[in-house]
Amino acid sequence: MLSKREVFDGVPEEYLSHKERYENAIRNSVVAFSLVRKMQEEGKTSINNYRDVVGGLLGSSVLRDGSPLGLHYIMFMPAILNQANEEQQEKWLPRAWNCSIIGSYAQTELGHGTFIRGLETTATYDAATKQFVLHSPTLTAYKWWPGGLGQTANYCIVVAQLYTKGQCHGIHSFIIQVRDEETHMPLPGIKIGEIGAKLGLNAVNNGFLGFDNYRIPRTNMLMKHAQVLEDGTYVKSRHSKLNYGAMVFVRVVIVFDMVNYLSKAVTIATRFSAVRRQCQLKAGETECQILDYVTQQHKLFVSIAAAHAFRITANKLWLTFNEVNEQLVEGNLQRLPELHALACCLKAVTTADTAACVERCRLACGGHGYMMSSSLPLTYGLVTAACTYEGENTVLLLQTARFLVKTYQQLDSKALTPTVAYLKTAAAERFCVGWSNTTEGIIRGFQVVAMRVIIMSTFNEEVQEMSRTVSPQLKEVLHQLVDLYCTYWALEKLSDLLLYTPISQKEVESLRLRYEETLTNLRPNAVGLVDAFDLRDEMLQSTLGSYDGRVYERLMEEAMKSPLNAEPMLQSTLGSYDGRVYERLMEEAMKSPLNAEPVNYTFHKYLKPFMQGKL
Numbered sequence: 339m340l341s342k343r344e345v346f347d348g349v350p351e352e353y354l355s356h357k358e359r360y361e362n363a364i365r366n367s368v369v370a371f372s373l374v375r376k377m378q379e380e381g382k383t384s385i386n387n388y389r390d391v392v393g394g395l396l397g398s399s400v401l402r403d404g405s406p407l408g409l410h411y412i413m414f415m416p417a418i419l420n421q422a423n424e425e426q427q428e429k430w431l432p433r434a435w436n437c438s439i440i441g442s443y444a445q446t447e448l449g450h451g452t453f454i455r456g457l458e459t460t461a462t463y464d465a466a467t468k469q470f471v472l473h474s475p476t477l478t479a480y481k482w483w484p485g486g487l488g489q490t491a492n493y494c495i496v497v498a499q500l501y502t503k504g505q506c507h508g509i510h511s512f513i514i515q516v517r518d519e520e521t522h523m524p525l526p527g528i529k530i531g532e533i534g535a536k537l538g539l540n541a542v543n544n545g546f547l548g549f550d551n552y553r554i555p556r557t558n559m560l561m562k563h564a565q566v567l568e569d570g571t572y573v574k575s576r577h578s579k580l581n582y583g584a585m586v587f588v589r590v591v592i593v594f595d596m597v598n599y600l601s602k603a604v605t606i607a608t609r610f611s612a613v614r615r616q617c618q619l620k621a622g623e624t625e626c627q628i629l630d631y632v633t634q635q636h637k638l639f640v641s642i643a644a645a646h647a648f649r650i651t652a653n654k655l656w657l658t659f660n661e662v663n664e665q666l667v668e669g670n671l672q673r674l675p676e677l678h679a680l681a682c683c684l685k686a687v688t689t690a691d692t693a694a695c696v697e698r699c700r701l702a703c704g705g706h707g708y709m710m711s712s713s714l715p716l717t718y719g720l721v722t723a724a725c726t727y728e729g730e731n732t733v734l735l736l737q738t739a740r741f742l743v744k745t746y747q748q749l750d751s752k753a754l755t756p757t758v759a760y761l762k763t764a765a766a767e768r769f770c771v772g773w774s775n776t777t778e779g780i781i782r783g784f785q786v787v788a789m790r791v792i793i794m795s796t797f798n799e800e801v802q803e804m805s806r807t808v809s810p811q812l813k814e815v816l817h818q819l820v821d822l823y824c825t826y827w828a829l830e831k832l833s834d835l836l837l838y839t840p841i842s843q844k845e846v847e848s849l850r851l852r853y854e855e856t857l858t859n860l861r862p863n864a865v866g867l868v869d870a871f872d873l874r875d876e877m878l879q880s881t882l883g884s885y886d887g888r889v890y891e892r893l894m895e896e897a898m899k900s901p902l903n904a905e906p907m908l909q910s911t912l913g914s915y916d917g918r919v920y921e922r923l924m925e926e927a928m929k930s931p932l933n934a935e936p937v938n939y940t941f942h943k944y945l946k947p948f949m950q951g952k953l
């Protein structure tokens with residue numbers, strides 16, 4: 339067995355180079371997941387409960403900034419369980435389970451993450467050879483983000499637009515080998531590398547992946563829900579969204595993740611607040627623990643309560659997930675929309691609240707909270723990513739809103755599912771006649787708020803269709819900015835206005851409408867307004883914010899600067915701006931200290947022995 343000291347002699351990760359951090363991540367991961375394999379051999383974990391074990395490891399201090407093997411467990415295996423038919427599960431699951439293959443999950447592309455029906459990667463069926471031809475028609479079609487794909491995984495689940503007999507049938511999942519199992523070299527027709535440094539999760543080895551007419555057997559299409567027969571006939575799924583199942587599972591798991599991260603952050607901040615003494619409550623007294631300040635308690639205690647609330651919620655959501663999936667197996671799809679809406683809502687709410695609470699815990703520790711050694715900045719980097727991956731929070735909340743508005747519109751015609759049954763009673767005028775300062779009273783109050791907001795949303799939908807007029811004169815635009823700023827903060831501080839001013843409910847409702855109209859009015863001038871700051875690209879130093887809008891080319895150019903991408907060389911143009919792609923790649927490769935190695939040496943030193951069960 340490897341010992342930690344063998345690699346970097348206890349040097350904290352912050353002081354390692356990019357390549358050393360990758361080696362450290364690989365080494366720690368194969369050691370950690372060899373334990374999982376040992377537990378498998380001893381029957382202490384199985385394909386049905388590995389998530390607790392793996393979840394604990396992935397959130398542990400051993401893999402503190404993520405793992406290049408994380409996606410293998412987080413999405414590659416769940417996707418096979420969720421999307422592959424029995425024959426395919428028999429073929430792939432044992433190899434995935436004992437890590438003789440390492441997988442990732444490649445759905446997001448440079449050009450699309452949220453709108454998955456707009457993904458550009460194509461999988462075109464060739465009946466003559468009984469194969470699918472995978473192709474990336476544009477730079478924006480390159481898969482971008484899949485964890486572990488940069489230098490680690492040799493297989494991945496790829497989500498692509500399925501074409502057969504000249505017709506597109508939308509996105510489907512395929513299991514695809516991307517690297518040679520012996521040499522780890524990218525296979526011909528595969529363009530692959532890592533995307534570069536990120537705000538956090540820098541041990542995850544996120545990658546990019548492009549296909550150049552790459553052929554796979556027909557049987558590599560995951561065919562549990564939809565199929566393509568040998569002659570190219572398409573057999574559609576019972577429900578078009580069953581293909582989205584892996585995302586629902588991960589959103590549910592993320593809620594558990596947030597419990598772990600929030601518990602850690604508030605433990606650090608509360609213990610520190612008991613140790614830290616600062617200032618005197620009364621002159622001449624000894625300095626008091628900062629935990630004695632009400633302001634400090636205001637910052638921290640709600641996080642303790644939230645950690646418990648999220649744990650209870652996560653367990654309830656897990657039960658619902660299992661209930662609904664058992665019904666799906668029996669062909670009953672009735673509660674699928676509710677599960678989707680619930681998973682969207684709870685993933686978005688718990689990640690956003692956890693990110694806010696972790697940042698508040700950091701601030702509550704003063705300067706020492708800003709130290710990497712406090713682990714609070716690292717934890718913030720981990721949780722804030724969760725607001726984006728597995729469905730960007732705004733988009734997921736819109737999915738929940740869509741479900742709630744539809745539920746409201748069918749209030750009288752359809753039986754309500756358990757989680758929204760309260761809408762029936764909350765609609766009744768008599769439901770909340772007075773306010774009681776009890777837990778039940780507050781919950782009833784929020785149920786009324788939910789009901790009224792849904793009614794407002796339904797009403798707004800109608801109103802929004804009536805008036806959209808804009809006349810962009812500078813004076814008018816500046817007035818709009820003043821208007822926006824005032825209405826934004828009035829709505830943000832509504833509780834104070836309701837407490838201290840005679841603002842009425844009707845006025846609040848029209849304030850909300852006015853706010854949304856102002857957003858709409860400003861939209862056509864939004865880019866012009868930031869151009870007016872006249873910030874040159876050299877000052878912005880951002881791949882996303884450059885004046886020319888060439889976001890994707892710049893992202894790829896920056897990715898190519900990573901030293902890890904020098905091995906092996908990329909075989910194709912990546913749409914670089916000046917067209918000098920090969921000269922630039924060679925220049926970059928010559929800067930890499932390891933460019934003599936066609937494969938990162940960690941494959942032979944750690945990965946291959948691990949995959950062959952020799953560690």
Ligand SMILES: CC/C=C\C/C=C\C/C=C\C/C=C\C=C\C(=O)SCCNC(=O)CCNC(=O)[C@H](O)C(C)(C)COP(=O)(O)OP(=O)(O)OC[C@H]1O[C@@H](n2cnc3c(N)ncnc32)[C@H](O)[C@@H]1OP(=O)(O)O
Nearest residue numbers: 389393396412445451452453454579582675678727728729
């Ligand atoms: C073991 C693990 C331990 C620890 C680690 C844990 C966590 C770490 C996890 C992750 C980090 C690492 C990896 C990250 C991976 C990724 O990020 S993978 C990529 C994730 N990407 C997304 O989530 C994309 C988000 N976008 C979407 O999901 C969809 O585009 C959409 C926004 C839902 C819209 O879809 P679409 O356009 O097809 O649908 P609409 O036209 O809007 O119609 C909506 C109707 O469809 C129904 N619907 C939508 N989605 C689903 C679903 N998933 N299931 C069921 N039903 C669905 C919806 O209910 C509407 O129905 P209707 O109203 O009746 O029409």
Ligand SMILES: Cc1cc2nc3c(=O)[nH]c(=O)nc-3n(C[C@H](O)[C@H](O)[C@H](O)COP(=O)(O)OP(=O)(O)OC[C@H]3O[C@@H](n4cnc5c(N)ncnc54)[C@H](O)[C@@H]3O)c2cc1C
Nearest residue numbers: 443444445446450451452483484485723727728729730732
């Ligand atoms: C750390 C990390 C790990 C990841 N790992 C993986 C992985 O392993 N595999 C994988 O496939 N992907 C992965 N992703 C990608 C992730 O799934 C996407 O980033 C995410 O789905 C958001 O898509 P996007 O980046 O295209 O953002 P966009 O969708 O472009 O969002 C940008 C902005 O547009 C807004 N917006 C977009 N659509 C709408 C709409 N309809 N209505 C209103 N506003 C909208 C959003 O709210 C947001 O403010 C990862 C991402 C991160 C950060």
